[in-house]
Amino acid sequence: MTMERKMAHTLVVLVEDKPGVLNRVASLFRRRAFNIESLTVGHTEQPGLSRMTIVVEGDDFAIERLTAYLYKLVNVVQVEDLTHTQSVVRDLALIKVQAPPESRTQIMQVVDVFRGRVVDVTNQSLIVELTGDVEKIDGFVEVLRPFGIIEMVRTGVVAMERGSTPLYVPLNGNGQAHPHPETISEN
Amino acid sequence: MKLTGAQIVWEVLKREGVEVVFGYPGGANLPIYDAMLDYPVHHVLVRHEQGAAHMADAYARVSGKVGVAMATSGPGATNLTTGIATAMMDSSPTVFITGQVVSRFIGFDAFQETDVTGITLPITKHNYLVTRVEDVGPALREAFYIARSGRPGPVLVDIAKDAQQNSTEWQYDPAPLKLRGYRPQRHPLCRQVEQALELIAQARKPLILAGQGVLLSNAMRELQEFAERAQIPVAMTLLGIGGFPASHPLNLGMMGMHGEAWVNQSIQEADLLLAFGMRFDDRVTGNLKTYAPNARKIHIDIDPAEINKNVRVDVGIVGDLRETLQTMLEHLPRLDHSVWLEHIQEMKGESAVRDIQYLPPDGHLYAAHVIHDLWRFTGGDAIITTDVGQHQMWAAQYYRVDQPFQWITSGGLGTMGFGLPAAIGAKFARPEAEVWAIVGDGGFQMTAAELSTAAQEGIKVNVAVINNGYLGMVRQWQEFFYERRYAATPMRSPDFVKLAEAHGLTGLRVERREDVQAALETARASDGTVVIDFRVEQEDSVYPMVPAGADLHNMIRRPVRTAIVETGEDEL
Numbered sequence: 001m002t003m004e005r006k007m008a009h010t011l012v013v014l015v016e017d018k019p020g021v022l023n024r025v026a027s028l029f030r031r032r033a034f035n036i037e038s039l040t041v042g043h044t045e046q047p048g049l050s051r052m053t054i055v056v057e058g059d060d061f062a063i064e065r066l067t068a069y070l071y072k073l074v075n076v077v078q079v080e081d082l083t084h085t086q087s088v089v090r091d092l093a094l095i096k097v098q099a100p101p102e103s104r105t106q107i108m109q110v111v112d113v114f115r116g117r118v119v120d121v122t123n124q125s126l127i128v129e130l131t132g133d134v135e136k137i138d139g140f141v142e143v144l145r146p147f148g149i150i151e152m153v154r155t156g157v158v159a160m161e162r163g164s165t166p167l168y169v170p171l172n173g174n175g176q177a178h179p180h181p182e183t184i185s186e187n
Numbered sequence: 188m189k190l191t192g193a194q195i196v197w198e199v200l201k202r203e204g205v206e207v208v209f210g211y212p213g214g215a216n217l218p219i220y221d222a223m224l225d226y227p228v229h230h231v232l233v234r235h236e237q238g239a240a241h242m243a244d245a246y247a248r249v250s251g252k253v254g255v256a257m258a259t260s261g262p263g264a265t266n267l268t269t270g271i272a273t274a275m276m277d278s279s280p281t282v283f284i285t286g287q288v289v290s291r292f293i294g295f296d297a298f299q300e301t302d303v304t305g306i307t308l309p310i311t312k313h314n315y316l317v318t319r320v321e322d323v324g325p326a327l328r329e330a331f332y333i334a335r336s337g338r339p340g341p342v343l344v345d346i347a348k349d350a351q352q353n354s355t356e357w358q359y360d361p362a363p364l365k366l367r368g369y370r371p372q373r374h375p376l377c378r379q380v381e382q383a384l385e386l387i388a389q390a391r392k393p394l395i396l397a398g399q400g401v402l403l404s405n406a407m408r409e410l411q412e413f414a415e416r417a418q419i420p421v422a423m424t425l426l427g428i429g430g431f432p433a434s435h436p437l438n439l440g441m442m443g444m445h446g447e448a449w450v451n452q453s454i455q456e457a458d459l460l461l462a463f464g465m466r467f468d469d470r471v472t473g474n475l476k477t478y479a480p481n482a483r484k485i486h487i488d489i490d491p492a493e494i495n496k497n498v499r500v501d502v503g504i505v506g507d508l509r510e511t512l513q514t515m516l517e518h519l520p521r522l523d524h525s526v527w528l529e530h531i532q533e534m535k536g537e538s539a540v541r542d543i544q545y546l547p548p549d550g551h552l553y554a555a556h557v558i559h560d561l562w563r564f565t566g567g568d569a570i571i572t573t574d575v576g577q578h579q580m581w582a583a584q585y586y587r588v589d590q591p592f593q594w595i596t597s598g599g600l601g602t603m604g605f606g607l608p609a610a611i612g613a614k615f616a617r618p619e620a621e622v623w624a625i626v627g628d629g630g631f632q633m634t635a636a637e638l639s640t641a642a643q644e645g646i647k648v649n650v651a652v653i654n655n656g657y658l659g660m661v662r663q664w665q666e667f668f669y670e671r672r673y674a675a676t677p678m679r680s681p682d683f684v685k686l687a688e689a690h691g692l693t694g695l696r697v698e699r700r701e702d703v704q705a706a707l708e709t710a711r712a713s714d715g716t717v718v719i720d721f722r723v724e725q726e727d728s729v730y731p732m733v734p735a736g737a738d739l740h741n742m743i744r745r746p747v748r749t750a751i752v753e754t755g756e757d758e759l
């Protein structure tokens with residue numbers, strides 16, 4: 001049997017770049033009672049294809065269901081669960097933090113340790129940009145919190161599998177349907 | 188050739204072989220209606236857009252072709268939604284074309300503007316908002332392709348008024364469509380077919396659960412050959428009725444909430460379930476925790492998302508049912524399950540004396556009588572459409588269907604008001620057929636205005652109103668589960684005979700069993716649409732019944748104290 005443990009899954013969903021597609025995907029999550037933790041969408045190397053990275057909580061069975069539901073959407077071209085793969089996962093945060101002269105040096109040191117960048121400076125504040133996996137940014141936020149965070153925004157993660165194989169391989173003329181999850185459970 | 192968007196609509200419909208369209212004109216689809224007059228299509232003017240949607244749905248279910256309905260923007264489109272959702276739940280290949288306000292007004296709360304693609308997003312297989320005339324043709328072609336391929340379903344195309352009015356150079360391109368994200372899988376995978384055949388070889392108590400997929404994939408012949416060669420009995424879902432002949436010795440009957448007791452018991456005892464084009468709906472399984480506890484499960488469905496959805500299966504095969512059965516038949520040996528079949532026969536023996544024979548001869552007319560007599564009268568050859576409720580279950584139990592595409596009912600959504608418009612749609616699909624809408628007094632009144640449509644069209648459908656003065660199924664639940672507190676279920680109806688007459692149609696009333704036959708004869712002899720008001724026993728209930736969520740084998744049976752066996756003619 002598959003593992004029944006709930007955990008955050010990172011799905012990459014390739015969709016046709018058409019009006020309303022984001023709405024279709026988001027509506028599906030709501031309708032089928034899945035909670036989106038984060039969702040990002042942007043262009044890809046393929047013309048006409050957008051790439052969503054969606055973090056969603058669920059056990060393996062639920063994610064298998066979700067994948068099947070996503071494939072029912074006519075504009076969804078491919079769905080991959082990168083959770084159990086060797087992948088690069090990145091979140092980006094912009095953090096506006098209180099930085100009066102007395103604490104500024106200390107903050108700059110912390111930013112250095114986390115390899116962040118200061119992208120805006122005023123007398124009383126800094127905006128710091130930080131890229132990394134979710135844990136790293138969580139850690140950074142905790143360290144900054146005592147200094148007084150004025151404002152923060154995070155993009156949600158984007159992810160890509162390591163290695164040279166592309167995620168999307170265009171189908172040939174009479175190609176098979178897109179891959180869908182194995183429909184045999186191991187009893 | 189330069190054509191307007193409105194003309195392109197009709198050009199595509201013509202190429203798709205559309206002969207009849209159900210709809211209602213309005214401000215935002217006037218260009219489409221204006222262009223219609225130049226095309227050889229029959230338009231049926233409905234009295235409410237819900238009716239148009241149900242007619243297109245039933246037309247599709249009877250003919251196997253895509254059904255088409257049209258409406259204007261705003262309220263016209265929102266009135267369609269109940270019918271669209273009905274078609275969605277029952278996988279009916281339908282295309283809905285709605286007018287939308289002029290594109291530059293979209294988003295400005297214009298008169299009769301509604302976000303129709305937004306509203307219908309969860310109740311369509313796919314939908315389109317077309318704002319440019321260049322997109323009218325491609326969107327409609329895709330709509331027809333998506334509606335009828337894979338797991339069929341409704342597709343809506345919302346066309347802005349200016350896209351209907353503007354012109355563009357357009358030529359029909361007959362090349363097959365290729366959609367990047369939509370490629371239904373028709374061919375089953377060999378490995379899974381082999382695994383299924385292995386499970387069949389090991390089984391001693393196998394059972395086929397036949398759903399609507401049998402009809403949608405035209406797999407009736409393959410199913411029969413499969414069942415006969417492997418000697419496996421067949422149980423049907425509500426929408427699977429007609430996919431396997433009721434009179435076939437291997438037919439068990441309907442499963443589920445109001446299925447036969449021996450069918451549900453067989454499912455619980457089976458060691459292998461072969462689910463063919465059905466989706467383990469909760470009305471079919473009862474309590475999932477205790478469902479078919481001894482059975483391994485093979486599930487064949489064209490929709491990958493149905494596999495392992497409600498019931499986890501041992502072998503899931505994604506593919507067209509007909510193609511899959513053909514592949515399996517190449518390897519399926521002759522098998523013998525006589526011990527199992529005899530066992531089922533014994534179970535049937537106890538309960539085979541059907542409800543109808545338990546009905547007291549107290550002078551009252553019972554719904555079961557009416558439907559039983561209608562079945563005998565029509566020789567089981569009529570197209571039956573139903574509404575939703577007690578009469579629907581009685582019709583499923585007592586009208587025995589041998590042929591496919593003659594049993595048209597709203598299963599998944601359970602839409603009251605479906606019966607009469609469905610009958611009209613069915614009649615357009617098969618004008619030579621005798622069509623009977625079996626409806627309740629409640630559901631009939633939801634769409635009774637379509638009598639006027641039938642009258643205007645001059646078509647003949649027959650309406651059998653099973654009139655018990657209650658919203659009967661809800662009343663039954665109140666009787667069983669709410670201490671007979673009949674909240675809002677008693678219903679006073681108009682005089683249905685006069686209602687028919689007001690439409691220039693024939694109305695009849697029947698209050699006694701002995702008058703049923705004569706009324707049916709009068710109805711058949713009449714030229715136009717006929718409404719028969721059958722005044723049946725008011726507080727009768729549908730038996731047997733599995734309460735919602737209960738174990739499938741724990742059925743409520745008709746109290747035996749009323750048992751009085753009627754004439755042998757009622758023997759089924």
